Amino acid sequence: MAHLSPILSIMSEIANKASPRLRRDFGEIELLQSSEAGATAYAAKAAKRVTKQIYAELATARADYGFVFRTGEVVKGPDKTHRWLIDPIAGQTNFAHAIPHFGIAITLERTQDKITAPVASLIYNPISDELFHSENGSGGFCNNNRLRVSQKQSLTGAVIACSHSPLIETLQKADAHIRISGGDAMDYARVCAGRLDAIITPDVALWERACATIFAQESGGLITEHKGAHKNLFIMGGESVCTLIKEAISN
Template sequence: MQGSANLNVMIKAARAAGRSLVKDFREVENLQVSSKGAGDFVTKADISAEEIIREALMEARPTYGWLAEESDPIEGADPTRRWIVDPLDGTTNFLHGLPHWAVSIALEHKGEIVSAVVFDPAKGELFWAEKGAGAWMNDQRIRVSGRTKMIESLYATGLPFGGKSDLPDTLKDLARILPACSGVRRWGAASLDLAFVAAGRFDGYWERRLKPWDIAAGLLLVKEAGGFVEPLVAGRSIVDDGEIICANEALFERFAKVIRAE
């Protein structure tokens, strides 16, 4: 596997965190039937994985900044670079014993994602990309799908839960897109949704109200796999605003028109 020194550090950190999470994941099924439940255990697993990643990345690049789900941000001595990390994307899946979750690590340079790793330990799939070097899954080059017909295309999204205010917008999205395509999937891990678009498994993806660590790595994977990635509202920052839409080149305009109700 060829890549920059930074990418190699990222991959090593993701694999180390993945090994820790796999060990904890094996305990979840037993905890599900206990009176205490698994919630506290999974929170500890999440924090432990982040600590593993943080130690590896900050030791290798101590001047870089840091932005992650479970800890306070760090303004690095080098203000142009920062790590963006989700140590466990798909926490609810993990909590329920569903083997669909990932470790997501991105490197941002001057506001642009330049290196990305999304590791799915349960399936043994490591997705990675660097700006200008393409997107890969393990040692194989990946590309977005070649589908051209909306009615044959398969999309992914997230569904609001727990009273989130974007439910009405999402229901309107679904009402428009479902009659026009072959299906929509909600698998509960944004980083893997984007990785699957990059690998041609999904033809497109959209979602609102995400955090930077949910999508930073995945958006570079899609771009480097030949996909189109835009904010839902033109002119906004995908990473900062957490709203994204992407698809292959042939489908993007039609897909975006449906979702944006243009």
């Protein structure tokens, strides 16, 4: 495991503490696939349990910090300059369908000189035991491996995560290969590891944007946005591929 700073050590330890129960829940989910409603409800309960555990642990470790949860709930702390952004099961629909492409996502934001930016983030997949983490100025890692975005220079053969159906045909005409995984946070990590060349997502939530921003920053990636007729698109990847994607979807 790459050296972790004190704050990332806290985040990693808390994610790992929440993981054994989440693995057991995933095993139970696999047995519930004959009942879609049952699996969905069980996944929601699992997310609540993980949220409660992570909240309790982080509140103990940094009692003054605030919280923003995936549900939109906000807990303000005495320290107005720091807050945690929590997604207990990033990729919850995958989890509910027994697809092991999900993770615990925790990001720390800091406000300084009226500018709010992420300072550390992690995504932990308890099934694959992959810990993706990034910290401002310290780089990004997956376990012991340094994260670097791919240097793909063409859309031909590029592997792009995209679930926005109006774009799929356009990208395929450029000979790109499209993947729809259902787990944007995990895909941000895979882009930064060079496993995907880019990801395109509409309507990115606050916690997703913060997570993606620091991962891209620390792995040499680029984030850009495209304002379409119906959706604002969030594009992340290597600089060349992101530029080519914007050109393709603008034509």
